[in-house]
Every structure is written in C-alpha cells, then in structure tokens.
Amino acid sequence: MIPLAIRSYGIAGIAEGLPGYIQWSGQPSIRTAVGGAKAVNEALKTYYSPLKLRRLDAYLQTALLAAKLALEAYGEPPIDLGLIVCTGYGPMPATNVFMDSFLDFGPQGASPTAFSQTVHNVAASTISMFLDFQGPVLSVSQPGLACSSALLTAQSWIGQGLVKTVLFGAVDDAQPFLRLLFPQCKQSKITYDPIATFVVLTKRHATQGLLELVEVGFPSPTSNTKPPPTHACSTPAWIVTQLLSALDPSQGGRKISIKETWNGLTAAICVRATASGDRS
C-alpha cells in the first residue's frame, strides 16, 4: 500500500473538549475555530458574505469551515484534489426539519427545501460548491468503521493516480435526540453543536506532514477475538480528531492506534507523529 501523510488539520466546533486539545492546538499545521454554531458562523463570515451563507445550517457551516481551515493550514493550493466526507448520522438537523414539516402539517406541508438538504451527501456537495472542487467526491455514512474504510478508499485513489491530494474529513451534529438514541455515548457530553474535522492527505515523502498513516487494520478473517457488542460511539469526527493524540505525550504520543468499533465489529487506524528532525 502507498504510504500516506496527514499534512494538515482543520477543526471547527466545540474543539476544546476534544482529547489532547492543549497539546495540539496552536501548531502551525492545525487550524481551529473553537466554539459553538455562533462562533462558526462568525468565523465563516470572514470568508463568505452572510447572503451566501444564508441557506447553510450549522451542520453545513461547520463542515465547510473545517474543510476551509484544513486547506489553509496546508498552505499551498492542493493539486488534483478528491474529497471524502464521513458522517455517522448525516444531516440530522435538516432531516428533523423535514420530519417536523410532515408531522406538523401533513404530506402537503412537507418541506421540499428541507428535503433537498436531507440528502446524505449535502456536506460534501456544499464543500465542493463553495470551494469549486470538481474531482471525485465521496460521502460515507455509518456510525462505526466509517473512517477506516474511507481512509482505504483515499489510499486507493492516490495509489491509482486518480488524485494526488485528498481532503478527508468528518462532520456530525449530536443533538438532544441523538443522546436519546445513544445514552451511553460519553462523547456526546461535549458536542451540543456540530463538530467537523478535516485533514489534507497526500502521498508521504520523507519528513513531510504532521502524521504518518502507518496502517489501517481489520481483524484477520481467522481471528477468534471479538469485542463485546456495544453501541459505544466512534463517530467519524471523533475518530479523525483522536488521531491527533499521537502529538500528545500524555496520551501515548508518537505512534498510536485508534480503534473504531460498532456492535462487535472493529478496525484500527495507526498513525505516527512526524516531528521534523525528531523522527524515530
């Protein structure tokens, strides 16, 4: 498999509650816009007019901002770009708006505008429209194992020469309803508003990059070990951000493996910090 490097990060939303925030915030290759939906909107207004943003809800604004920040932190115009967006639950706020319109006003009152924003590739579409990406765009929607498989897809895109760079990210919005669905999900305590994390992935050359993607592993077909069936969240935005723990010595540092799980299914993403001049 072709080795990949994570070159930069963009994080938008309630980032201060994320693991290792103190360790990684402020690094030049990591740009964050910390805060809730209001803060995200204010940050985005430095790039786009309010008129242009008026149709985007907080979920879409957060995704767009994180994507924009990741590209800014990358520092150069990306060449030959593909876009991959993972989401556990998709555009849940817009979906709920559409459901409300139907439940409150009947079939004839169901909102067509809300329906068009319930489509699960709406975040990727918004990013591609605002940033004018015309290359391959993939949306992945699953509450577990989304990132590991999507990283393999990014790897195959770059390996096969389809693109040279992949803007890879995740967005989710843990509203109160989601907490009812997954009461045991600890991470939901910190995400009242959407959170989005994006990275720029390229083929790895020498010491370039923030993190090196060492391996994406799935259990061997002959393995007998199976984790217990739980629905603990490993939502994509959480997983992508957790990879930054490799920069945090208190979390293990250097080389870490982040596990994605879903009801007894597992995968692991292993990354290593690429500190310039201090590579092991």
Place this chain on the structure above:
Amino acid sequence: MPRTPALATVTGIGCVCAAGRSLEAVLDNLEANPPVPEPPKRFLEVVETPYPVFEVRDDLEPPADHGLALLLESALQAVATAGLAPKDLLCKCVGICIGSSVGFAVNYLPLYKAWHQGNALPKALLDVFRHSNYALSLKERLGLTGPCQLVANACASGTDSIGIGASWIASGMCDMVLAGGAESLSIVSYLGFSRLMIADTAPCRPFDRTRNGLNLGEGAALFLLEPAATPRPGLGYIRGYGSASDAFHLTAPHPAGRGLRRAMAEAMRQAAVTPREVAFINAHGTGTRDNDKVEGLVIRNLLPDIPVLATKGATGHTLGAAGAIEASITLGCLNRGTIPASHGFCKSDPEVGVNPTTHPVKLESRIALSDSLAFGGSNAVLVLEGKRK
C-alpha cells in the same frame, strides 16, 4: 488503444427489483414482460396524490428490515452465482461497499415520530434503527471482517460503490468485495420527490419529449468482485470507473454536464476504451426534465451514435441502488449480446438529442458504460466488459 488490466473481475451477481427477483428474471422481463408502476400500497393512506411506484413487495406493511432483506437476498445470489457458499467467505478478507441514499435514516421516521409526540422511545424501534445501516448490518449478518463502507452519494451511490469496491480489489486491499446498492421505498423519499415536483403521476418516460418526472422504485444489486487475474470463472470485468462533482447546485445538474463529462472521460481513460469500442450506454435516464436534458447532451457529445438503454421505465428510480441494478443489467445484456427496448420512451425530444432503444438491438462489442447523476452534483461512470464469446 492497448487494453489495460481490468480493475476487478465480476464473479457473482445478485439483483432484486420490481422487474424480477434475479438478474436473469430481470433481463427476461425487460425483454418480454416489463412491469408497470402502480400506486404505492404501503403508505396509500398517508398520501393524497398517488404517484405510481415500482414496489418489490406489495404488502401494506413490509417488515422494518425490508431494505436489508433485499440487500441480503441479492448478496446471497451474488455468492451463489459465483459458485460459493457464504461460509466460503469467512476465511478471506471480504470487503463490503454498499450504496444507499438514506445512510442512517432508514427506519428513522417511526422513532422520530414517537419522540416528536413526546412519547418514550420504544426499545424495539430503537433496536431496529441501530441495526439499519445497510453496510454494517450486511457485514454483521455475513460475519465478515474486511473493510465496510456505506456510500451515500445520493443517486450515484450504487455506481460509486462498485467503482470503489473495484479499486479496493485493484489496490490489493481485499480478496473479494461485495459491492452494490440497496434501497427500500420509504414515505420520506416518496414525499420528498413529490414535493419537489419531480415525480410523475403517470408511468415515467425517460428521454421522451413528454417526460414529466420519475417513478420511485426499490431493490438491491450486488457484484462479487475478485482480482482481475482470478482463476475462477467470471461473468465480466470492471474496466474503468470515473467520479466527478458538478460543484454547481444541490438539486440541479450543471447545464453543460461538466461533472458527468469528467467522470465519463476518466472512466474511459482508465479502461483505455474509445467511443468506437462501446456497444451501448445504460443511461441514468430518470425521466425528469433536467436530468435527461443534461445527460442527453453529454452522451451525444461524447458517445455519438452509441445505442442508449434506459431501464427506469421498468424498474423505477431505486435511488442509491439504481447504479448497481443498472450495472447488473448492463453486464447481463453484454453477456446476452442484446439490449431490450427502453420502456416509456416513445417520442424523440430534440432538446435531449438521444433516442433510447425502441426495439431490441444486437450488440457489436463486449464493452458498455453505465452512468449515474445525483443530487449534490455527484456523477459516476463504470466501464464494464462482458464475457460473451
């Protein structure tokens, strides 16, 4: 142009839709006995205007896991047509790549309705909802351990999932991949498309001058993909895959079809195929004014005089499953050496500029394209090769 190695060999195919419960049945019915859409039986009491649909099951209340059942049925068919049993997959790294337009929202409405009305969430509904993701659930049901991905590129999902599954094989990431799409008819999409005023109250007429919208359908189709060099007998090949975004509008295609052009060019470049070598294109052909106009423009520019097949007049628009069902039909037609008439097409539209088949056409090569356009500006194209001698 020298032929490049295929991305993957298709060793098994499963296909379930309103036109039939297997690929052979679908092909037979497209040729001789195409189904017609009817008002939806399962939520007729909710809707005022009965937009006709293509239902696989006509019972009033199909089980909550209806979509997953369609997917599982097509997965077992794919494995069986490859000459394997599900247990044969357990010792291999088998990936799952499933396209669906709904992602997490399968079975979401009943749960949300209970919450909306201030009721406690019934545990049974919660359990159904938590196990509704098609890709994860298929992986669980089959006990597989490889990569697992639910592609949610709206109506291009089925085409994209096969292209991505093939790229996993070509990259050596998996021994096998079950790739395709699944969709069950839901009140959410039914209301959404009718409220967007792009559903037809009559049987749909792809590319026809009088076309006035789509008919929704449901179904699933899966390919079992293996490496190009597999010694096992194959039913065909995935030769190329292209994907590109319009970057234009959430629900309207780019007027010049720029994403579709790019995806088609990329798929043909990857396959090292020229337009002269293409036997036909299985078009997306939804029957909506905008889609067919833009798709027609791109096809007549890039593939002039190539026969066009449009199958949604006999299957309905199965959204995230559509690309997979159409790829299955494409490969099936290549192996039969003929394509059927395109149901619903009658009157040529100069604005579209392409005329789908009105009678069976004998094929002159083993290579065909299948394309999809989607909300959000996603476009995907597959180049497929049959095994007919």
